[in-house]
Amino acid sequence: MWSLLGGGREPQDATLEHTVRRELAEEAGLHIADLTPFGTEYASDDTGASVPIAIYAGRWNGDPRDLRLTEGVMLAWFAPDDLHRLRIADTTCELVRRHAASRPANASSTASQSGPSSHEERRPASPHGTVLNVIGVHLHLERPDGTVLLGLRHPDSAFAPSTWHVLAGHCEQESAVTCLIREAREEAGLLIQPQDVELVHVVHHVDHAGDQLRMGLFFRARTWTGEPELREPDKCTQWKFWDPTALPDNLVSYTRQAITKIRNGDLYSESGWPA
Template sequence: MNEETPQLDSAVPRGHRPANASALIHNGSGEYLLHLRDQIPGIWEPGSWSLLGGGREPGDRSLEETVRRELREEAGLDIPDLAPFAVEEALGSDGTPLPIHIFVGHWAGAPATLDLTEGVMLHWFRPEVMPRLRMAPATLELVRRHAEMVPAGQRGAAPPLDGAGTVADARRPPHPRGPSAPAPGGNAVLNVIGVHLYLENAHGEVLLGLRHPDSAYAGATWHFLAGHCERESAVACLIREAREEAGLVIDAKDVEFVHAVHLVDTPGMQPRMQMVFRARRWTGVPEILEPDKCVSWSWWRPEALPEPIVPYTRAAIEGIQAGRLYTEWGWS
């Protein structure tokens, strides 16, 4: 975060607070990059270990641009493979929750070689050490969640560094790595599981939501009602997301699997299995219950879908209309 972090000042009217973005940076060997903030009264989390990041500025076209700019300004870091990971909340001085969009990225250099312009220092830490640090519980939980997704074989000691502070060639994984290549050491690559709700009304129209312009993923773009599985089944996740995002009540017995898109957004990124389920019956009318994620629900004819629309959403709808159960996207 910027030392001033104006977006965490609760004196700013809520509707005008800019969004925040932070970077969860890991080295692929079980360590995470943390930033020790200055011990200055009045700044957010003084003297604590946190993630690099800050608030969106007028010139930033997206939150990804925000986090990339902050990384360059704070530490001279340029990380090509940043990807959306989560949306967390910080508290303003009045206890009001403020969203922070988290992007995850890989870097394996030496923090001492970076040109740090804010804060005291940068350092690699393993998750099991972090409870001994002064840091926000939400940041610690965020690291733990990501660490659970990393294959066990990639959590060993950090690889040796060469004289330039980067991973020695003998241990450096190919970059960029082809999306279908095995992980270093022959370990399987974990796939993120997403669930998506396919609803058709009596007129054969499909329900889609227009995502908030500041969404970490697909801002100002039409998409299914969707979410990521936590410690729950895919159907349970679907039912929960439908209730939380749109106020729709769905019974598990009325849910059927209709399509899957095995997706790689960009080469080398973590694969995702996007599962689409149809609800044959439901109760309720779609409402905007999470305005930071979705600003509108609308029904669309499958042959006249809106633009812009998430490409794999269109592919899934076309597959369902054609009676296909599976689509691959981005693997070639």
């Protein structure tokens, strides 16, 4: 998940400002001239106790790709209006937006006129219009008779309730194949080896205009161990092998498309994009 830089106070920190300066230096080699207290947030620790978190605000105009990052995987600039596209805590979104709202109305226009040192002109983290795409992995499990495995999603599922779908999941801090193997084990008790996996289709899809963009990777398992079990009944209520020429009517649309494309040997397709 995306989050702010920071960390806990240590004995050598005389003040909270010393803490945040030390954390910025240790995590990213950052040294900010002016830091000002912005507010205090509260989180719960493992015991349920409330923990105060001091928030400081500062200004920096550099390229995050040039920083020496020692924790996490990357740093990047994001506009407050783009936060809804990220996997990020709601409290962090609210904090950033509250800070943005507290700035003078002409702050951005003033910055754009301030010459080559302005933040807008010097932030080269990503091309204009670039957004993050969620990576989803899907298991195309096909028996020798040609039937394919589908699962009936729980009626209370946030995505496609009471609808058939292949075994699938989102990549976490892992490779796509590792994710596929983990999801197969966790959701259905199936054991798959990395060398038995092959990519058979990619679908770039969006459910509705303005929704999160998604890249779906469909992998075939040439062989596997075990029979599908209901390991997560709160997500999937039934596993069944279906004839690909007689798929259920209530099937996720891009999944139906992908199964057809796989049978035709097509590697790529798109779904949900405006014509």
